[in-house]
Amino acid sequence: MAVILDLISAVAQMLLVLLLAPLLTGIVRKVKARLTRRQGPPLLQPYRNLARLFRKEAVLAENASWLFRAVPYLVFALTWVAAGLVPTVAVDRPFALAADFIALIALLASARFFLALAGLDIGTSFGGIGASREVMIASLAEPAMLMIIFSIALIAGSTNLSAIARFMSSHFNVEVSLGLALVGFIMVAIAENARIPVDNPATHLELTMVHEAMVLEYSGRHLALIEWAASLKLLFYVSLLACIFAPWGIAEFGAGVSASTVALVSYLGKFVLGGALLAFFEVSVAKMRVFRVPEFLGAALMLGLLATLLQLVLRSL
Amino acid sequence: MTLLLLLCVAGYFALSTAAILLPRSVATTVVYAGSFAVALIALVAGASVLLGFADGAELVLPIGLPWLGAHFLIDALSAFFISVVSLGAAAASYFAIGYGQHEESPSRVLPFYPTFLGGMTLVVMASDAFSFLVSWEFMSLSSWALVVAHHQDEDNRRAGYIYLVMAVLGALALLLAFGLLAGPDGNYAFDAMRQSARTPLLTSLILALALIGAGSKAGLVPLHVWLPLAHPAAPSHVSALMSGVMTKVAVYAFIRIAFDLASPLDWWWSMIVLALGGLTSVMGVLYALMQHDLKRLLAYHTVENIGIIFIGLGLALAFRANGLAEAAALALTAALFHVLNHSLFKSLLFFGSGAVLGATNERNMEHLGGLINRMPYTAFAFLAGSAAISALPPLNGFVSEWMTFQAIFLSPALPQWGLKFLVPAVGTLLALSAALAAACFVKAFGVTFLGRARTSVAARAHETDSFSLSAMFAFTALCAAAGLLPGFVIEALRPAVQLIVGQGMPLQTAQPYFSIVPIAASQNSYSGLLIFLFVAVTGGATALVVHRLAGRSTRRSPAWDCGFPDPTPATQYTSSSFAQPIRRVFGTMVFRARESVEMPPPGDTAPARFAVSLRDLAWEGVYAPVASFIGFASLKLNHLQFLTIRRYLGLVFFALVFLLLVLALWQ
Numbered sequence: 001m002a003v004i005l006d007l008i009s010a011v012a013q014m015l016l017v018l019l020l021a022p023l024l025t026g027i028v029r030k031v032k033a034r035l036t037r038r039q040g041p042p043l044l045q046p047y048r049n050l051a052r053l054f055r056k057e058a059v060l061a062e063n064a065s066w067l068f069r070a071v072p073y074l075v076f077a078l079t080w081v082a083a084g085l086v087p088t089v090a091v092d093r094p095f096a097l098a099a100d101f102i103a104l105i106a107l108l109a110s111a112r113f114f115l116a117l118a119g120l121d122i123g124t125s126f127g128g129i130g131a132s133r134e135v136m137i138a139s140l141a142e143p144a145m146l147m148i149i150f151s152i153a154l155i156a157g158s159t160n161l162s163a164i165a166r167f168m169s170s171h172f173n174v175e176v177s178l179g180l181a182l183v184g185f186i187m188v189a190i191a192e193n194a195r196i197p198v199d200n201p202a203t204h205l206e207l208t209m210v211h212e213a214m215v216l217e218y219s220g221r222h223l224a225l226i227e228w229a230a231s232l233k234l235l236f237y238v239s240l241l242a243c244i245f246a247p248w249g250i251a252e253f254g255a256g257v258s259a260s261t262v263a264l265v266s267y268l269g270k271f272v273l274g275g276a277l278l279a280f281f282e283v284s285v286a287k288m289r290v291f292r293v294p295e296f297l298g299a300a301l302m303l304g305l306l307a308t309l310l311q312l313v314l315r316s317l
Numbered sequence: 318m319t320l321l322l323l324l325c326v327a328g329y330f331a332l333s334t335a336a337i338l339l340p341r342s343v344a345t346t347v348v349y350a351g352s353f354a355v356a357l358i359a360l361v362a363g364a365s366v367l368l369g370f371a372d373g374a375e376l377v378l379p380i381g382l383p384w385l386g387a388h389f390l391i392d393a394l395s396a397f398f399i400s401v402v403s404l405g406a407a408a409a410s411y412f413a414i415g416y417g418q419h420e421e422s423p424s425r426v427l428p429f430y431p432t433f434l435g436g437m438t439l440v441v442m443a444s445d446a447f448s449f450l451v452s453w454e455f456m457s458l459s460s461w462a463l464v465v466a467h468h469q470d471e472d473n474r475r476a477g478y479i480y481l482v483m484a485v486l487g488a489l490a491l492l493l494a495f496g497l498l499a500g501p502d503g504n505y506a507f508d509a510m511r512q513s514a515r516t517p518l519l520t521s522l523i524l525a526l527a528l529i530g531a532g533s534k535a536g537l538v539p540l541h542v543w544l545p546l547a548h549p550a551a552p553s554h555v556s557a558l559m560s561g562v563m564t565k566v567a568v569y570a571f572i573r574i575a576f577d578l579a580s581p582l583d584w585w586w587s588m589i590v591l592a593l594g595g596l597t598s599v600m601g602v603l604y605a606l607m608q609h610d611l612k613r614l615l616a617y618h619t620v621e622n623i624g625i626i627f628i629g630l631g632l633a634l635a636f637r638a639n640g641l642a643e644a645a646a647l648a649l650t651a652a653l654f655h656v657l658n659h660s661l662f663k664s665l666l667f668f669g670s671g672a673v674l675g676a677t678n679e680r681n682m683e684h685l686g687g688l689i690n691r692m693p694y695t696a697f698a699f700l701a702g703s704a705a706i707s708a709l710p711p712l713n714g715f716v717s718e719w720m721t722f723q724a725i726f727l728s729p730a731l732p733q734w735g736l737k738f739l740v741p742a743v744g745t746l747l748a749l750s751a752a753l754a755a756a757c758f759v760k761a762f763g764v765t766f767l768g769r770a771r772t773s774v775a776a777r778a779h780e781t782d783s784f785s786l787s788a789m790f791a792f793t794a795l796c797a798a799a800g801l802l803p804g805f806v807i808e809a810l811r812p813a814v815q816l817i818v819g820q821g822m823p824l825q826t827a828q829p830y831f832s833i834v835p836i837a838a839s840q841n842s843y844s845g846l847l848i849f850l851f852v853a854v855t856g857g858a859t860a861l862v863v864h865r866l867a868g869r870s871t872r873r874s875p876a877w878d879c880g881f882p883d884p885t886p887a888t889q890y891t892s893s894s895f896a897q898p899i900r901r902v903f904g905t906m907v908f909r910a911r912e913s914v915e916m917p918p919p920g921d922t923a924p925a926r927f928a929v930s931l932r933d934l935a936w937e938g939v940y941a942p943v944a945s946f947i948g949f950a951s952l953k954l955n956h957l958q959f960l961t962i963r964r965y966l967g968l969v970f971f972a973l974v975f976l977l978l979v980l981a982l983w984q
C-alpha cells in the first residue's frame with residue numbers, strides 16, 4: 001500500500017512539473033514583451049506551439065541515424081526526471097534518495113551529451129558549431145556549479161536537496177557566502193539554460209546561436225520534445241533556486257492538506273517570481289560574444305570558490 | 318588458491334612457448350583461446366579470494382634469491398587487482414580471437430601476449446621485492462615487444478624507444494625504493510618491510526621513488542609522455558590491456574608501497590599526491606581534446622583517469638593520516654571502484670577503436686565519419702563506453718566520481734589548513750576534467766561515428782566479427798551493471814579497503830532501492846537503478862504517448878542547414894574544429910596554442926592557409942632537457958669505447974684504488 005502511495009505521489013510530482021514547464025516559458029516571454037512595451041503572446045502560447053508541433057510530421061535528414069531519432073526522447077526523459085526529483089511542494093518525498101544535488105546536475109549533463117551528439121549526427125556545420133560551443137560552455141559551467149554545491153553543502157551539511165531545504169528554512173541567516181553562492185548559481189543557471197547574455201533563445205541569426213544551432217535539424221514531434229525539455233530545464237533551475245535559497249513554505253511529505261496547499265501556493269508564487277525576474281534580467285543586459293562567456297563563467301567559479309573559502313574560515317573560528 | 322594462480326601463470330608461459338612451436342594457421346586461435354581460458358580461471362580464483370570463499374596463503378618457491386626464495390601471497394588487495402587484471406585479460410583475449418586474425422605478423426605478437434598477462438598477474442601476487450621486480454620487468458619488456466610489433470612504422474619505433482627508456486627509469490626508481498624499504502639488513506620480504514621502523518626522511522625518499530616508479534608506469538603528469546605514444550602503437554587488444562590493466566598494476570604498486578609497506582605517512586604527502594592527481598586529470602583530458610588520432614585520444618584519457626584515481630588515493634592518505642577512518646574508507650573505495658571502472662570502459666573503448674581500425678585501416682578521426690550506419694553494433698558499444706567514461710549517470714563512471722566528490726565534501730573535517738584549501742581546488746579540477754571528458758567524447762564519438770563519411774574507406778566500412786562484438790557487449794553490460802548496482806561492487810571491495818584503512822564503507826546492501834550512501838551519518842544517497850528505471854519508464858511512456866497521440870509519420874529529405882545544405886562532407890565539423898573553442902579557452906595557456914591565418918592578396922587564386930601550433934610543455938620542460946643531457950653525456954663517454962688495453966687496465970687500477978680509499982675513509 002505504501003509503495004502505491006509513493007508511486008502516486010511520484011507521478012503527481014512528475015505531472016506537476018511537466019504541465020507547469022511550458023507555462024514558465026510563457027511567463028518569461030510575456031513579461032519580456034511587456035517590459036519592451038510589446039503586447040506579447042498569450043501565456044498559454046507555448047502549449048499551443050507544442051500541440052502544433054506534435055501534430056506535424058517529423059522531417060528527418062536523409063543520413064540521420066537511429067541516434068538522432070532516439071535523442072529527443074532520451075533528452076526529454078532525462079530532463080523530466082531531473083526536474084521531477086527536485087523538491088517543489090514537499091521535502092523527503094519517496095524516491096528522493098535516488099539522486100542528490102550532484103547526481104541531478106549530472107543527469108542534465110547526460111541530456112546535454114546526447115543533444116550535442118545529435119547536433120553532430122547530420123553532419124552540417126551549424127550542428128557542429130552548436131555542439132562544440134555547447135560543450136565549451138558546459139565545461140566551464142560544471143566546475144562552477146560544483147564549487148557552488150560545495151559551499152552550500154558546507155553551510156547545510158549535506159548535498160541532499162531535502163536536507164538542504166529543511167536546513168535553510170529552519171536555520172536561515174543572512175551570510176555573505178550564501179549571497180556569493182546565490183549570485184554564482186544564477187550565473188551558471190543562465191548559461192545552462194541558454195539565456196541572455198550567454199545565448200539567445202529567440203535568435204534567428206545563425207552565427208550567434210548555440211543551443212538553437214544544435215537542434216536546427218529537428219522538426220515536428222522531435223522538436224516539440226526538445227522544446228519541452230528546454231522548458232523543463234528552466235523549471236528545474238527555478239525549482240532548485242526556490243528549494244535552496246528560498247525554501248519557505250515547503251511542506252514535509254505527508255503533511256496535511258492545509259500545509260500542502262500553502263506549500264503549493266508558495267511554490268507557484270516563487271515560480272512566477274522566478275520567471276518574471278529572469279525576464280527582467282534578460283531585457284536589461286545585452287548578449288555577449290561567445291568568447292566572453294568563459295570570463296562570465298569564470299566569475300561564477302570564483303564566487304563559488306570565495307563562498308567555500310569564507311565558509312571554511314568561518315567554521316574554524 | 319595461490320598455487321592455482323601460479324599454475325595459471327605457468328599456463329600463460331606455456332602458451333607463449335606454444336605460440337612459437339605451433340603452426341601459423343592455428344597459433345592465433347590457440348593462443349588467444351588458451352589465454353581466455355586461463356584468464357577465466359584466474360578471475361574465478363582471484364574473485365573467490367576477494368569474496369572470502371578461499372584463502373590465498375603465502376607460498377614460497379625455492380627460486381630467486383637463495384636465502385629468500387620467491388614469496389607469493391594473495392591478500393584482499395592483491396585479490397582485487399588479480400580480478401581486474403584477469404577480467405581485462407579474458408575480454409582482450411576473447412576479442413583477439415576474432416581481431417587477431419587481421420594481424421599481419423602474428424609471430425611478433427603471439428609469443429609475448431601470454432607472457433605479458435602472466436607478468437601482470439605475478440606482479441600483484443609477489444610478496445617480496447625480488448619477485449615483484451622480476452615480474453615487473455616481465456610485464457614491461459613483454460609489453461615493449463608488443464609495442465614494437467609493428468616496427469616498420471617509424472613512429473612505433475620511436476614510441477618503443479621512449480617506452481623502454483621510461484620503463485627502465487621506472488624500474489630503477491622502484492628498485493631503489495625497495496632497497497630503502499629493505500634497509501641495511503636486506504629484508505626483501507614484504508612482511509619484514511612492514512615491521513621495520515624508518516625515519517621520516519627515509520619514508521619520504523621511498524615515497525618519492527615510488528611515485529616516480531609507479532607513477533611513470535601509470536602515466537602521472539609530467540611522467541606521462543611515453544604513454545600516449547606507446548599504448549596506441551600496440552595492436553588494439555594490447556592497447557586495451559596496457560591502458561586498462563597495466564596502468565592498474567602500477568596503481569597497485571603505489572598502493573602497496575604507500576599504504577602498506579612504507580606506512581604510516583605524514584599528512585603532507587597526501588597534498589603532493591592530490592596535487593599530482595588533480596594536475597594529471599585536467600592535463601590528460603586537455604591533451605586528449607587536442608588529438609585527432611582515436612587511439613591516442615583514448616590513451617590520453619587513461620592519463621586523465623589515473624589522475625582521478627590518484628585524487629581518491631590522495632584523499633584516502635589525508636584522511637588516514639588524520640585518523641578519519643570512515644572518510645578514508647570512502648575515498649579508497651572510490652579510487653578502487655574507479656580502477657575497476659576504468660579497466661572496463663577503457664578496454665571497451667580500445668576494442669571499439671580496434672574494430673574501427675580493422676574495418677577502415679584508419680586511426681585518424683578526420684578521415685572517418687558516419688560509421689554508425691555501417692557499424693551499428695560497434696557504434697552502440699562505443700557510445701556506451703563514451704557515456705560511462707564521461708561520468709554520466711546511470712553508468713559506472715559516475716558512481717566512482719560521485720563517491721570521490723562525497724569524499725571531497727568531507728574534507729572540512731581535516732585539521733590542516735593546507736589540505737582544507739587544497740581539496741576544494743582539487744575538487745574543481747575533478748569537475749573540470751569530468752566536464753571536459755564529456756566534451757572530448759562528444760568529439761570522439763561524433764566525429765568518428767556520426768555525420769557523413771569523410772573518405773571512401775569510411776563509407777565502405779563493414780561491421781566487425783562476432784568475437785570482437787561479444788567482448789564489447791560483455792563489457793558494456795558490466796559497465797551498466799556496475800553503474801546500476803554499485804552497492805554490490807562496494808561490498809566486494811570491502812575486504813580490500815578494510816585491509817588498508819581498517820574500516821569499510823557502511824553496509825550498502827541494506828539501503829533501500831539499491832542506493833548507496835557515502836558514510837553512515839550522511840543523508841546523501843544515489844541510486845543508479847532508480848534513476849535508470851525512472852528514465853526508462855518516462856522515456857518509454859513518452860514514446861508510447863507521442864506515437865499514439867501525435868502519430869509516427871516521418872519523411873526523409875535533404876538536410877535543412879538553414880537552407881544552405883553543403884554538398885561535400887569536407888564542410889562538416891572536424892575534430893580540430895570541434896575542439897577549437899576549448900583550445901582557445903584553455904590551450905592558449907596550457908599548450909601555448911597559436912593560430913595563424915595566411916590569406917593570399919586579393920586577386921591571387923592561391924588557397925588561404927590556416928595553421929595551429931601546439932607546444933607540449935611536459936616534453937619541452939622535462940623530457941627534452943634530460944634527453945639532450947643524456948645525448949651529450951653519451952657522446953662524451955663515447956671516447957671510452959676506443960681506448961687501448963693499457964689504458965683500460967689503468968682505468969680499472971685507479972678505480973679500484975679509489976674505491977678502496979673511499980672504503981678506508983668510511984670505516
